[in-house]
Amino acid sequence: MQLRENGSVNLPMIPLVLLLAFGIDQGSDYRQTELQWRQGVAEALKAEEGWLSVAGLHWLAEGETTFGTAASNGFVLPPGSGPDKAGTLTFRDGKLHLILNTGVEARIDGKPVSEADLRLDEEGKPTKVKIGSLTLTAIKRGGRTGIRVYDAKSEGLLRFEGLHWYEVDPAFRIRAKYVAYEKPKEIAITNVLGDVSPASNPGYVQFKLKGKTVRLEAQGAGDGLFFNFKDATNGEATYPAGRFLDTEGPKDGFVTLDFNRAYNPPCAFTAFATCPLAPSVNHLSVAIPAGEKNYHLVDHGSART
Incomplete structure (x- = not known):
């Protein structure tokens, strides 16, 4: 489901x-x-990879973007979830390529990788890059391409009651x-x-x-x-x-x-x-007091911009 x-x-x-x-x-x-x-x-x-595990969504500009837990990266992974400087994503002409820094352990389909081309979700099954507790996937929405980050130790999962x-x-x-x-x-x-x-x-x-x-x-x-x-x-x-x-x-x-x-x-x-x-x-004027109620634990802020 x-x-x-x-x-x-x-x-x-x-x-x-x-x-x-x-x-x-x-x-x-x-x-x-x-x-x-x-x-x-x-x-x-x-x-x-449920929605409570989602810990980030980072839209990519054309060119190279570094990523890791250090604040100096182009996009920052959740604190303590991985290397300070994990690697670089190159996005050009609609294509996405990953290069990991030396010593960073990652897997795709269970196999160790140091670099790889990444499939977007619009192409069918997206590539899943596993780094520790994290899973990175590439998505496309409208004219935007981004990386969605799942974390098996996410705050959303820990707070879920x-x-x-x-x-x-x-x-x-x-x-x-x-x-x-x-x-x-x-x-x-x-x-x-x-x-x-x-x-x-x-x-x-x-x-x-x-x-x-x-x-x-x-x-x-x-x-x-x-x-x-x-x-x-x-x-x-x-x-x-x-x-x-x-x-x-x-x-x-x-x-x-x-x-x-x-x-x-x-x-x-x-x-x-x-x-x-x-x-x-x-948009209905009638009330339908049935089904799921609101979930009040999410601060949306400016996360999607």
């Missing part, structure tokens, strides 16, 4: 096979099944009518950096909630659907920027929306994510 960062399909979401694994069994206790699913969300966040959820309420498991567009549309998605990118919009769902007709535009996500939405709980009770919801694909013209599984984007847990914001068409 891995939580989605980006509204485009080139980054993984919670896989549907896991949604099904924690799905509704007609012979099971609904509340217990939901609690098990929520535990899976927490475990994903605590994973070696669990997630906060509304009580499971079957009333918020809703059978919604699905309307497919004759031809899939594109919806403009803006991320927290201000980058705008198109996302596939195959249709929308419509349902009644508290006497109001509610409509949500869907994004395609493999065989399922993805909803990025805001509602009247956003602010103090739930994450201000909105929440995510994954569903199975439509069956017989309907989609089951289980808002008990509405979950926070990665930006709720780290200042070093680049999450998509809910499109304005998915």
